[in-house]
Amino acid sequence: MNIVAVCACPTGVAHTYMAKKALEQAAAKLGHHIKVEAQGALGIENEITQEEVNQADIVILAIEVGIAKRERFDGKPTVKIPVQTAVRSPETIIKKIEEKLK
């Protein structure tokens, strides 16, 4: 699968970056391609382009707050999850998406 994801939490310091790391680790382990954008206290990092969105099979939004440039994902299959779910059980989420997209 080709996944794009955005992480954003209220403080924007810890969970945003932990969720990013967790999703990257899980996707690599399960053999998927992923690009994870962090929207935190450092602004937008590793920004996802419209072209990358267009090529993605699924969008994961691990967010607790409103995010910038959400319109990029309009019309794409999107899974919205709490950011702590991405931190705690990233593999479960990706496996569920695998099932759904089969």
Add this chain to the structure above:
Amino acid sequence: MKVIDRDLIFVDTDFKTQRELFEFLAKQVSESKRGENPEKIVEGFYEREAEFSTAMGNDIAIPHCRNEHILQATVIVARNKTQIEWTDDERAKLIFALLVPGSNENQMHIRILAQVAQLIMEEDFINLVNEAKDGEKIYERLSVLNNL
């Protein structure tokens, strides 16, 4: 002042409750002049927990406080002897507290905190914290991040 300081890494602490821990953390912050008004720092921790719990499984919690009473971005590590009740169904033993100034943020410091957060996701690092005989080894691994 560095974000990570040897004097702020504690192994085998003996806190029984979350409040005891938060009060200790706030005291460390104010005594080291990294913040002021310890009661407000304790409040900051609780406010953040109310948004959603910072326990993250595997006995790890990353309480944080971000308000104007924090003057210097800081990481405090505490490895408690026993599990602390975090919420009704969560426990924590390894504590990584992140203190973030509410204003005049130093972007480099935020970057360091973000790096610490990512390190906590690495199994090798957590094993190191669990197994370290004293704080020195933990400090060695973390302090690399001071010089990003």
